[in-house]
Protein backbone atom coordinates (compact mmCIF):
# COMPACT_ATOMS: atom_id res chain seq x y z
CA UNK A 581 0.00 0.00 0.00
CA UNK A 582 2.73 2.37 1.06
CA UNK A 583 4.82 1.56 -2.01
CA UNK A 584 1.79 2.13 -4.29
CA UNK A 585 1.35 5.57 -2.76
CA UNK A 586 5.04 6.30 -3.22
CA UNK A 587 4.94 5.13 -6.84
CA UNK A 588 1.94 7.34 -7.50
CA UNK A 589 3.83 10.25 -5.97
CA UNK A 590 6.92 9.45 -8.05
CA UNK A 591 4.82 9.39 -11.20
CA UNK A 592 3.39 12.79 -10.27
CA UNK A 593 6.89 14.13 -9.63
CA UNK A 594 8.06 12.78 -12.97
CA UNK A 595 5.09 14.36 -14.72
CA UNK A 596 5.82 17.64 -12.93
CA UNK A 597 9.49 17.47 -13.95
CA UNK A 598 8.45 16.85 -17.57
CA UNK A 599 5.95 19.72 -17.45
CA UNK A 600 8.67 22.00 -16.11
CA UNK A 601 11.37 21.00 -18.56
CA UNK A 602 9.22 20.34 -21.67
CA UNK A 603 6.23 22.68 -21.23
CA UNK A 604 5.31 22.58 -24.92
CA UNK A 605 5.07 18.78 -25.01
CA UNK A 606 3.62 18.37 -21.50
CA UNK A 607 1.66 21.59 -20.93
CA UNK A 608 0.63 22.46 -17.39
CA UNK A 609 -3.04 22.97 -16.74
CA UNK A 610 -4.07 26.02 -14.71
CA UNK A 611 -4.49 24.19 -11.42
CA UNK A 612 -1.13 22.47 -11.71
CA UNK A 613 0.53 25.81 -12.48
CA UNK A 614 -1.11 27.38 -9.41
CA UNK A 615 -0.24 24.48 -7.13
CA UNK A 616 3.41 24.12 -8.15
CA UNK A 617 4.60 27.72 -8.67
CA UNK A 618 7.21 28.58 -6.08
CA UNK A 619 9.30 31.66 -5.40
CA UNK A 620 12.70 31.03 -6.92
CA UNK A 621 15.76 32.37 -5.12
CA UNK A 622 18.52 30.58 -7.07
CA UNK A 623 18.67 31.00 -10.82
CA UNK A 624 20.53 29.72 -13.83
CA UNK A 625 21.81 32.45 -16.12
CA UNK A 626 20.29 30.85 -19.26
CA UNK A 627 18.30 33.31 -21.38
CA UNK A 628 14.53 33.03 -21.65
CA UNK A 629 12.82 31.52 -24.71
CA UNK A 630 11.81 34.02 -27.36
CA UNK A 631 8.63 35.88 -26.47
CA UNK A 632 8.16 34.38 -22.99
CA UNK A 633 8.52 37.68 -21.16
CA UNK A 634 6.16 39.47 -23.55
CA UNK A 635 3.57 36.70 -23.09
CA UNK A 636 3.86 37.11 -19.31
CA UNK A 637 3.45 40.89 -19.51
CA UNK A 638 0.43 40.51 -21.78
CA UNK A 639 -1.02 38.20 -19.11
CA UNK A 640 -0.27 40.86 -16.48
CA UNK A 641 -2.37 43.40 -18.34
CA UNK A 642 -5.33 40.99 -18.21
CA UNK A 643 -5.43 41.18 -14.41
CA UNK A 644 -8.67 42.38 -12.85
CA UNK A 645 -8.65 46.12 -12.12
CA UNK A 646 -11.60 48.00 -10.67
CA UNK A 647 -12.77 50.96 -12.78
CA UNK A 648 -10.35 49.83 -15.49
CA UNK A 649 -7.58 52.01 -14.11
CA UNK A 650 -4.81 49.81 -15.59
CA UNK A 651 -2.62 51.02 -12.71
CA UNK A 652 0.45 48.90 -13.54
CA UNK A 653 3.68 49.99 -15.18
CA UNK A 654 6.54 47.64 -16.05
CA UNK A 655 10.14 48.82 -16.27
CA UNK A 656 12.35 46.29 -18.04
CA UNK A 657 15.92 46.79 -16.91
CA UNK A 658 18.71 46.79 -19.48
CA UNK A 659 22.28 45.78 -18.57
CA UNK A 660 23.47 49.30 -17.64
CA UNK A 661 20.50 49.85 -15.36
CA UNK A 662 20.97 46.40 -13.82
CA UNK A 663 24.60 47.24 -13.02
CA UNK A 664 23.50 50.44 -11.25
CA UNK A 665 20.73 48.61 -9.38
CA UNK A 666 23.30 46.04 -8.26
CA UNK A 667 25.39 48.83 -6.70
CA UNK A 668 22.29 50.14 -4.91
CA UNK A 669 21.58 46.59 -3.72
CA UNK A 670 25.08 46.23 -2.28
CA UNK A 671 24.84 49.66 -0.60
CA UNK A 672 21.43 48.76 0.92
CA UNK A 673 22.82 45.51 2.34
CA UNK A 674 25.76 47.46 3.84
CA UNK A 675 23.31 49.84 5.51
CA UNK A 676 21.47 46.86 7.00
CA UNK A 677 24.35 44.55 7.94
CA UNK A 678 27.37 46.86 8.24
CA UNK A 679 30.62 46.13 6.43
CA UNK A 680 30.37 43.08 4.16
CA UNK A 681 32.98 40.38 3.67
CA UNK A 682 34.31 39.94 0.15
CA UNK A 683 32.39 36.64 -0.13
CA UNK A 684 29.14 38.21 1.11
CA UNK A 685 29.46 41.06 -1.38
CA UNK A 686 30.20 38.64 -4.23
CA UNK A 687 27.14 36.60 -3.30
CA UNK A 688 24.90 39.69 -3.34
CA UNK A 689 26.30 40.68 -6.74
CA UNK A 690 25.55 37.20 -8.08
CA UNK A 691 21.97 37.40 -6.75
CA UNK A 692 21.51 40.70 -8.57
CA UNK A 693 23.16 39.81 -11.85
CA UNK A 694 22.47 36.10 -12.44
CA UNK A 695 18.74 35.99 -13.27
CA UNK A 696 18.46 36.90 -16.97
CA UNK A 697 15.62 39.40 -16.50
CA UNK A 698 14.61 41.94 -13.88
CA UNK A 699 11.41 43.97 -14.02
CA UNK A 700 10.28 46.75 -11.71
CA UNK A 701 6.50 46.75 -11.34
CA UNK A 702 5.06 50.04 -10.23
CA UNK A 703 1.63 51.44 -9.49
CA UNK A 704 0.41 54.76 -10.79
CA UNK A 705 -0.42 56.76 -7.68
CA UNK A 706 -4.02 57.85 -7.33
CA UNK A 707 -4.78 60.67 -4.87
CA UNK A 708 -7.89 58.87 -3.61
CA UNK A 709 -6.99 56.45 -0.78
CA UNK A 710 -9.71 53.90 -1.63
CA UNK A 711 -8.78 53.82 -5.30
CA UNK A 712 -5.12 53.53 -4.37
CA UNK A 713 -5.85 50.47 -2.23
CA UNK A 714 -7.83 48.85 -5.02
CA UNK A 715 -5.11 49.68 -7.53
CA UNK A 716 -2.53 48.01 -5.30
CA UNK A 717 -4.68 44.87 -5.30
CA UNK A 718 -4.86 45.02 -9.10
CA UNK A 719 -1.07 45.39 -9.41
CA UNK A 720 -0.62 42.41 -7.06
CA UNK A 721 -2.87 40.38 -9.38
CA UNK A 722 -0.80 41.53 -12.34
CA UNK A 723 2.40 40.35 -10.66
CA UNK A 724 0.80 37.00 -9.91
CA UNK A 725 -0.25 36.73 -13.56
CA UNK A 726 3.36 37.32 -14.61
CA UNK A 727 4.59 34.65 -12.24
CA UNK A 728 1.99 32.09 -13.28
CA UNK A 729 2.37 32.76 -17.01
CA UNK A 730 6.12 32.25 -16.69
CA UNK A 731 5.77 29.15 -14.54
CA UNK A 732 3.37 27.59 -17.05
CA UNK A 733 6.33 27.75 -19.47
CA UNK A 734 8.73 26.27 -16.91
CA UNK A 735 10.29 29.65 -16.02
CA UNK A 736 10.80 30.73 -12.41
CA UNK A 737 10.40 34.14 -10.80
CA UNK A 738 10.48 36.00 -7.51
CA UNK A 739 8.54 39.02 -6.29
CA UNK A 740 10.78 41.06 -4.00
CA UNK A 741 10.11 44.21 -2.05
CA UNK A 742 11.82 46.38 0.53
CA UNK A 743 15.45 47.53 0.59
CA UNK A 744 16.47 48.27 -2.96
CA UNK A 745 12.90 48.54 -4.28
CA UNK A 746 12.21 51.42 -1.86
CA UNK A 747 15.52 53.26 -2.21
CA UNK A 748 15.24 56.80 -3.65
CA UNK A 749 18.30 56.00 -5.81
CA UNK A 750 16.33 53.16 -7.43
CA UNK A 751 13.54 55.54 -8.44
CA UNK A 752 16.16 57.87 -9.89
CA UNK A 753 17.97 55.14 -11.86
CA UNK A 754 14.67 53.79 -13.23
CA UNK A 755 13.37 57.26 -14.09
CA UNK A 756 10.29 56.78 -11.91
CA UNK A 757 8.94 59.89 -10.21
CA UNK A 758 8.07 58.85 -6.63
CA UNK A 759 5.11 61.24 -6.67
CA UNK A 760 3.79 59.67 -9.84
CA UNK A 761 4.35 55.94 -9.33
CA UNK A 762 5.15 53.67 -6.41
CA UNK A 763 7.31 50.59 -6.95
CA UNK A 764 5.29 47.59 -5.76
CA UNK A 765 8.08 45.12 -6.31
CA UNK A 766 10.84 43.75 -8.46
CA UNK A 767 10.17 40.55 -10.37
CA UNK A 768 13.27 38.45 -10.94
CA UNK A 769 12.93 36.05 -13.83
CA UNK A 770 14.89 33.02 -15.02
CA UNK A 771 15.16 29.26 -14.99
CA UNK A 772 15.35 27.83 -11.49
CA UNK A 773 18.53 26.28 -10.18
CA UNK A 774 16.65 25.13 -7.09
CA UNK A 775 12.86 24.96 -6.61
CA UNK A 776 12.09 25.34 -2.89
CA UNK A 777 8.95 23.95 -1.30
CA UNK A 778 8.00 26.06 1.72
CA UNK A 779 5.20 24.67 3.91
CA UNK A 780 1.64 26.00 3.64
CA UNK A 781 -0.95 26.32 6.36
CA UNK A 782 -3.50 23.48 5.90
CA UNK A 783 -6.83 24.49 4.43
CA UNK A 784 -8.64 23.38 7.60
CA UNK A 785 -6.88 26.17 9.52
CA UNK A 786 -7.85 28.97 7.17
CA UNK A 787 -11.38 28.07 6.10
CA UNK A 788 -14.47 28.60 8.21
CA UNK A 789 -18.00 27.72 7.21
CA UNK A 790 -20.95 29.69 8.49
CA UNK A 791 -24.53 28.48 8.97
Ligand SMILES: Cc1cc2nc3c(=O)[nH]c(=O)nc-3n(C[C@H](O)[C@H](O)[C@H](O)COP(=O)(O)O)c2cc1C
Pocket residue numbers: 617618619620738739740741742765778
Ligand atom coordinates in the same frame (compact mmCIF):
# COMPACT_ATOMS: atom_id res chain seq x y z
C1 LIG B 1 4.21 41.56 -1.37
C2 LIG B 1 5.26 40.49 -1.44
C3 LIG B 1 6.58 40.81 -1.22
C4 LIG B 1 7.57 39.84 -1.26
N1 LIG B 1 8.88 40.18 -1.05
C5 LIG B 1 9.84 39.24 -1.03
C6 LIG B 1 11.19 39.61 -0.80
O1 LIG B 1 11.52 40.77 -0.62
N2 LIG B 1 12.10 38.61 -0.78
C7 LIG B 1 11.76 37.31 -0.98
O2 LIG B 1 12.64 36.45 -0.94
N3 LIG B 1 10.48 36.94 -1.24
C8 LIG B 1 9.52 37.87 -1.27
N4 LIG B 1 8.22 37.52 -1.53
C9 LIG B 1 7.90 36.12 -1.84
C10 LIG B 1 7.44 35.40 -0.59
O3 LIG B 1 8.51 35.30 0.32
C11 LIG B 1 6.94 34.00 -1.01
O4 LIG B 1 5.81 34.15 -1.82
C12 LIG B 1 6.59 33.15 0.21
O5 LIG B 1 7.75 32.79 0.90
C13 LIG B 1 5.86 31.88 -0.18
O6 LIG B 1 6.62 31.13 -1.08
P1 LIG B 1 6.06 30.71 -2.51
O7 LIG B 1 5.90 31.95 -3.33
O8 LIG B 1 7.12 29.78 -3.05
O9 LIG B 1 4.78 30.01 -2.30
C14 LIG B 1 7.22 38.48 -1.52
C15 LIG B 1 5.87 38.16 -1.76
C16 LIG B 1 4.91 39.14 -1.73
C17 LIG B 1 3.46 38.76 -1.99
